[in-house]
Amino acid sequence: MQLETYISDLLYRYECITIPEFGSFLTQRVSATIDETSNAFFPPKKILSFNEQIQKNDGLLAHYIADVEQISFEAANQKIAKRVDVLKANLTQGETLNFKNIGTLIFNSEGKIMFEPSYQVNYLTDAFGLSQFVSPSVARETYKEQVEAVEKVIPLTITAEKRKNRPYFKYAAIAVIALTLGGFIASNFYVNQIEQHNQIAQEEAYKQLDNKIQQATFSLNPLPAANLKVTKQSGIYHIVAGAFRVEENCDAKITELKALGFNARKIGVNRFGLHEVVYASYEDRLEALKALRTIKKEHNKEAWLDVRSLD
Template sequence: MQLETYISDLLYRYECVTIPEFGAFLTQRVSATIHETTNAFYPPNKMVSFNEQIQKNDGLLAHYIADVEKIPFEIANKKIAKRVKVLKSYLTQGETLTFKNIGDIVFNSEGKILFEPSNHLNYLTDSFGLSQFVSPAVAREVYREEVEKIEKVVPITVTPEKRKTRPYLKYAAVALVALTLGGLVGSNYYINQIEQHNQLAQEEATQQLDTKIQQATFNLNPLPAINLNVTKQTGNYHIIAGAFRVEENCDKKISQLKAEGFKARKIGVNRYGLHEVVYASYEDRIEALQALRAIKKTHDKAAWLSVKELN
């Protein structure tokens, strides 16, 4: 069984693909980057990592293998368990596990798992068709401007002899001052006229509005009261339908189950950071077990019972 092929297919669509009793491959979106040394441009992608602490079977990998190979869900789980046993034996013997297009896994000197991701595939579907490229560095010329500080300002002087030959300068200056004062007075008068006109127009508009409000009548018909009967699910016995890394997939699962008649809902995030969806919750343990047997028989053999108190 080419386990890495199935994992690679799922990494395009999911952020967490768990190998039961072995670990989980996680993906995280990374923005486009530029290598400062090589001037290489890299498109947005999904960075793949490995977490050996996440080993609980969420059914995702087994369901996918069962669908592809057209085999029962239990047989798919057994094939995964058999493959995991072989992988663990290779690791204990000091060999490196190579997952094609995903990365390499090996034990270090302290007995801990080390994962080296492969960059051969970009699992971000939004970047389909985008590849890295190298652009030559852009050379920019820097121009320096030297600013000279003027320390002395040379005034313009008029000698007495020139004042005698140009007497019209004095009269021109007097005329300029007179025109300036006249312009200021006229401008102030014009502005005052505009402000007075605007004030009168505003007072007239306000008076007309008050008259219309006094003449207006309001007929408010009270709406009939609506009584909503909301049934709140309680209980510490929960039949789990699935756990999802992406909350959007969790909402889709709830809508699907509600359409099939189940009282599906979210019960929060588990310790692995996955959103859990339940078929229903029950107060009585016997009633919950009876419902679980019915769901396993008619709907999903991978359903299981979780006992915990919700806040």
Template sequence: MQLETYISDLLYRYECVTIPEFGAFLTQRVSATIEATTNTFHAPKKVVSFNEQIQQNDGLLAHYIADVEKIPFELANRKIAKRVKLLKSYLTQGETLTFKNIGDIVFNDEGKILFEPTYHLNYLTDSFGLSEFVTPTVTREVYKKEAEAIEKVIPIAITPEKRQSKSYLKYAAVALIALTIGGFGASKYYVNQIETHNQLAQRQATQQLDSKIQQATFNLNPFPAITLNVTKQTGNYHIVAGAFRVEGNCDKKVKQLKSDGFSARKIGANKYGLHQVVYASYEGRIDALKSLRNIKKTHNSDAWLLVKKLD
């Protein structure tokens, strides 16, 4: 029994997944962060922790296993108990328990459980498609200091003698202003002429079109009726193939998946503005999970299940 796979599935939707008589995996939402030393931006995520004090069976894990494996609830509980007994024996022997995409558990020197989470998978579905990125350091302050140093070495000043010798500049300025005003008046006159021409041309074109419409005779021949069988996908369980910032890439992904035999479609953009593409939508959770496992094995290991009621 792949216990870590079932736990990983549940961590997308629940904040606490308990393994009876062993402990519980907890998730806590963390906002986007920036590492000042490396200028790395990290998307919002769920941080996973482990609490060995929470061991009471809430039935969540057993019910999920029973639904997926189509077995009775009591049998699922017995399977979990058997696996827990094996996990505890590994811990007492000093071995490290590795839960794929979740973290590692080991006993310390005092006999207490230590948990080291892994960050290979972001369980916050709102952040799907967002990855970390690094931005270069802004160096504006460095350039400012260099400019100040140059000003100290090479001062720029205008002496009274130079100002007197450049008296002709004021006449050039007056001439420039006069040319600007004249040019503005000519430009305004030209724009008005163009606007008048466009209005006349548009009026003539409209009159010609009305005349042709009045003279035209339309002969509409009835075409045979065509019946199209369109299957509308419904359900609140959607297997997400990807999310794209550019909608054109979203359309390409839908076309590609349809050519592979999937009932792919777009389900709109999430709150981050990313356009989402799904392999298919399902009414039942069990059918959706079976299809998700098959897609992960054969087509896309990064596919995930979105539970959402679409408008």
């Protein structure tokens, strides 16, 4: 039994996944961060940890396995217990346990379990589609520093007495205001001329198009009525294939998935402004989980289940 696959599925939705009589994987949300040395921006994420003190069976993992494999709750607990016996035996022999997309576990010199998380998967669904990027450093202007350096060598001071003896300052200020007003008026006049020209050109284009339509002759042959049966997708369980900032890429992904036989569609824009595409939507949770398992195994291991009602 691939226990790590079930744990990985549950980490997207829960903060604590307990393996009875073994320990618990915990998640904690952290905000987006910036590495000032490399100018790298990292999206918000969930960081993983392991606590071997939390071993009480809360039933979450067993219920999930029972739903996916269509077995009883007791049978799922028995499978988990057998897997735990193997994991403990491997740790005792000094082996390193590798949980795919989660991390590694190993005994330290004191016989305690040490956990090293994997950073290949971000289990925070709110950050789906976001990745780290590096921004070029911003060069700050230093004109103020240069001016201060010049002032230290050549002091620039104008006292009140000097202002009185230099009336041309007043005329210079009046000239600046006049030039500003003149430029503003000229700019508005120029913009108005452009808008008037564009309106005349648009009206002329519409007139020519209307004349061509009136001169055209159409010969239409009646076609037999066609009855189309349209099936509207519904359900609150959506298997997400990806999220795209450019809607054209979103449409291309839908075309690709439909060619593979999926009922792909868009389910709207998420809080980050990304267009989300789903393989399909389901009303039954068990059916959705089965489909998700198949898709992750055969098509896209990064697919995930979004549970929400669409308006």
